[in-house]
Amino acid sequence: MNVSDSERVATRLVSDGFEITANEAAADIILINTCSVREKAEHKLYTRVGQIRKSEKENNFSKKQIVGVLGCVAQLEGETLFAGRNEIDFVLGTTAVGRVSEAIEKVLGGQKNYFDLGMREESYDWSVAENQRHSPFVAFVPIIEGCNKFCTYCIVPFSRGREKSLAASEIIRQVLNLRRQGVREVHLIGQNVNSYRPPTDSGLENFRGATPFSRLLRAVAATGIERIKFNTSFPRDFHPDIVDAICENENLCNWVHLPVQSGSNNVLKAMRRGHTIENYLEKIDKIKSASKKLALTTDIIIGFPNESDKDFQDTLKMADYCKFDSAYIFKYSPRQGTPAFAMTDNVSEAVKTERFLELEKLIRLNQRGIFESYLDKTVEVLAEKVSNKNDSELSGHTTCQKVVNFKGSAEILGKIVKVKITETKTNTLYGEIYI
Ligand code: SAM
Ligand code: SF4
16 A cells, blocks of 8 residues: 555656656755554654765765655654654555655745645546556556454554545446556555445446445456456455356456454454454365465564463464465554554564464465465466566466566566466566467
8 A cells, every 4th residue: 555655646746847857866855664563663754864964964964864754654743753853744544655755845935844744635636647657567556545344453543544445437447548558467455455335336236246445456357457466365354256257257366364353252353353273264264265266465463462372373273274375464553543453462472473383384384385386386476576586487366366487588578478487485476478
């Protein structure tokens, strides 16, 4: 979501006459887009701003660079970020980014400590200019912003506000546009895509489904774009009809990211996730028994307050049952302002590390089995970019969201090619183009 926000900010700035540069030293204005989900977000921000100011002095810049802070830390901390340090020039909250040019104009006009934490404009333009996308072939399409779930550990409902769905007709218009521009793969994104509830039926009239989200999936599939992925799903609202929609439509990709957070009902209850482990496993059984082979990934938090050894054993048991294709494991990190902040963070760092490593080992073991099952098989890969490590190799994703590296030249970038898998590593498959 942050990458997508940055793309839209860049789009807006260019259309207002600014020029984007990746050369920090050459910039008149530096924008820092922040995330506050984990770790010491403000600390990181101040360190970054400190580096910018230091380099200004060391290089004797003739004028001070304007520094603007955007995103979740901006929304949560607001004007307190100025705190007399004269280091940050303006602060723009998560729903105020459409007014980035106005903020810059204010600062250029001499206004000090300018901040805007206001609401998103009704006329906000969600589209991204072709040259501001992170990839020419893959595009993020936000379908819902904010979150109403208030899981007790999570800052998102405070930093991104309440859920607001975009009109289906607008989403479809964007996907059709992206398709015309040569985009092969779209990711429908939101904190909880399953909670998608558009203001009207417009754009969904001809599409059936048990929930507005599964109707939207069918509507986006009908645009004919080659690949559709979506992220993130909330287990409580993950309706089995989503799996049916994926199986019915070739272009709905075979990957579900369904964050479980814990395998223990005690912990899930304290996290206020709204699902039990039994509910979760029922959904996993539906996913695993689908007619298309679906890849499954998840997020898990270890060391939530009062997580006992038994709770952790339940998480191991759940992970072994689910056999995730991959998982993001996070150590619980208390976030000020969330309900869990009042609970004692009583699982020691040493125990968190121990549990993290044990869970990671189990997940890696299952993951290895899954990855090795691709050996000698042929997969379809979207050739997205020249590999970071080797410029005679290309890198891309399968429909099931595995990264694949293979020998190939830049001419085939943007094409979907068949690759025969010859080697596997922890998170990557390697192969050769199969003709
Ligand atoms: N909406 C998604 C869901 O409910 O599954 C997740 C969104 S959250 C931005 C991404 C992940 O960050 C979560 O799934 C969770 O595992 C992790 N996370 C959120 N708050 C955390 C915290 N306080 N400490 C550690 N991990 C956290
Ligand atoms: Fe955070 Fe829970 Fe909302 Fe996900 S569903 S963004 S974890 S509050």
